Amino acid sequence: MDRNANISDPPFEETYKNLFLKHNITPLTTTTTTTTTTATIEVRDLPLIDLSRLVATAAKERENCKRDIANASREWGFFQVVNHGIPHRMLEEMNKEQVKVFREPFNKKKGDNCMNLRLSPGSYRWGSPTPNCLSQLSWSEAFHIPMNDICSNAPRNIANGNPNISNLCSTVKQFATTVSELANKLANILVEKLGHDELTFIEEKCSPNTCYLRMNRYPPCPKYSHVLGLMPHTDSDFLTILYQDQVGGLQLVKDGRWISVKPNPEALIVNIGDLFQAWSNGVYKSVVHRVVANPRFERFSTAYFLCPSGDAVIQSYREPSMYRKFSFGEYRQQVQQDVREFGHKIGLSRFLICN
Numbered sequence: 001m002d003r004n005a006n007i008s009d010p011p012f013e014e015t016y017k018n019l020f021l022k023h024n025i026t027p028l029t030t031t032t033t034t035t036t037t038t039a040t041i042e043v044r045d046l047p048l049i050d051l052s053r054l055v056a057t058a059a060k061e062r063e064n065c066k067r068d069i070a071n072a073s074r075e076w077g078f079f080q081v082v083n084h085g086i087p088h089r090m091l092e093e094m095n096k097e098q099v100k101v102f103r104e105p106f107n108k109k110k111g112d113n114c115m116n117l118r119l120s121p122g123s124y125r126w127g128s129p130t131p132n133c134l135s136q137l138s139w140s141e142a143f144h145i146p147m148n149d150i151c152s153n154a155p156r157n158i159a160n161g162n163p164n165i166s167n168l169c170s171t172v173k174q175f176a177t178t179v180s181e182l183a184n185k186l187a188n189i190l191v192e193k194l195g196h197d198e199l200t201f202i203e204e205k206c207s208p209n210t211c212y213l214r215m216n217r218y219p220p221c222p223k224y225s226h227v228l229g230l231m232p233h234t235d236s237d238f239l240t241i242l243y244q245d246q247v248g249g250l251q252l253v254k255d256g257r258w259i260s261v262k263p264n265p266e267a268l269i270v271n272i273g274d275l276f277q278a279w280s281n282g283v284y285k286s287v288v289h290r291v292v293a294n295p296r297f298e299r300f301s302t303a304y305f306l307c308p309s310g311d312a313v314i315q316s317y318r319e320p321s322m323y324r325k326f327s328f329g330e331y332r333q334q335v336q337q338d339v340r341e342f343g344h345k346i347g348l349s350r351f352l353i354c355n
């Protein structure tokens with residue numbers, strides 16, 4: 001690791017040293033012992049959907065593509081898309097800007113005005129807020145950015161002459177605008193395939209500035225066999241579009257077993273979030289996923305979360321409903337409270353109606 005990476009990295013070992021001690025893991029502990037995070041995990045290809053079929057001349061082909069999207073969302077809750085309409089150079093540019101901003105010194109990233117980026121407080125996150133044990137610790141850092149911070153028209157004196165981050169805002173804006181079109185397109189297909197007639201549902205609940213963009217960085221982790229890059233969770237949104245580099249590490253639960261996702265440079269990953277699971281009454285699956293840590297390579301990913309406004313009410317599209325109705329604001333608050341109290345998210349099961 002170079003000197004630059006050191007001043008950029010969050011102080012994981014120091015901050016969580018008591019957790020490591022509690023688990024009898026010292027700096028000298030060998031990392032060759034394997035745990036479930038590294039051992040015998042199947043690598044499987046996710047369903048791969050070619051979105052150019054959505055504009056095929058034959059109506060049957062267009063319908064088959066929509067059917068494949070809905071089936072993958074029911075059976076896997078996860079799929080990959082190619083020919084998705086996001087230009088390769090835009091993905092590269094996003095990655096380049098993201099790498100630069102994470103290379104800034106840790107003290108600047110965590111600082112109150114976060115390099116003059118004018119982000120909402122708490123946008124820069126690292127580690128886990130209140131881990132009770134090592135399995136609740138995430139060896140990663142993230143900028144979790146409300147698109148409202150980026151979309152607002154307020155003049156910005158961003159970067160204050162810092163060439164490392166001067167392009168970040170415009171790159172994020174362009175990237176998010178393009179990805180938001182894709183997210184809406186996929187979400188509308190999922191609404192349509194449920195046979196729901198409220199085809200403007202997504203547009204009514206979500207707008208580009210109610211969404212979130214999350215830039216993730218997973219630094220190399222000397223304790224990779226004991227710690228995860230990102231602890232198991234489901235996403236709290238309608239759906240997520242993820243761009244990952246080629247390092248790998250994303251895993252998801254399929255048929256009760258963890259499987260690894262093989263990176264595909266041409267593909268974006270799409271996953272269903274809790275709000276779609278609730279609204280579809282359990283038809284589309286919000287699946288638990290995690291990122292394993294890597295001893296040698298750092299990893300980057302960018303996630304776009306299709307979210308409604310805080311006051312949007314989510315109620316199942318048909319009766320009898322599995323979940324009680326809730327607002328997105330209420331849901332988020334409950335997640336944060338559970339994370340503080342128990343060290344992890346409880347999620348949708350909190351809202352189940354026991355019939």
Ligand SMILES: C=C1C[C@]23C[C@@]1(O)CC[C@H]2[C@@]12CC[C@H](O)[C@@](C)(C(=O)O1)[C@H]2[C@@H]3C(=O)O
Pocket residue numbers: 128129144214231232233234235236335336339343344345
């Ligand atoms: C500690 C946590 C914060 C988080 C919920 C979790 O228990 C585990 C992962 C985190 C994550 C990652 C994806 C989304 O950004 C998020 C909103 C979610 O649903 O799970 C966050 C949660 C958060 O940052 O509050």
Ligand SMILES: O=C(O)CCC(=O)C(=O)O
Pocket residue numbers: 214216230235242244249250289290291300301303
């Ligand atoms: O980095 C990844 O591959 C997954 C990130 C993720 O799950 C998230 O940001 O919600």
Ligand SMILES: [Fe+2]
Pocket residue numbers: 233234235289
């Ligand atoms: Fe996630």
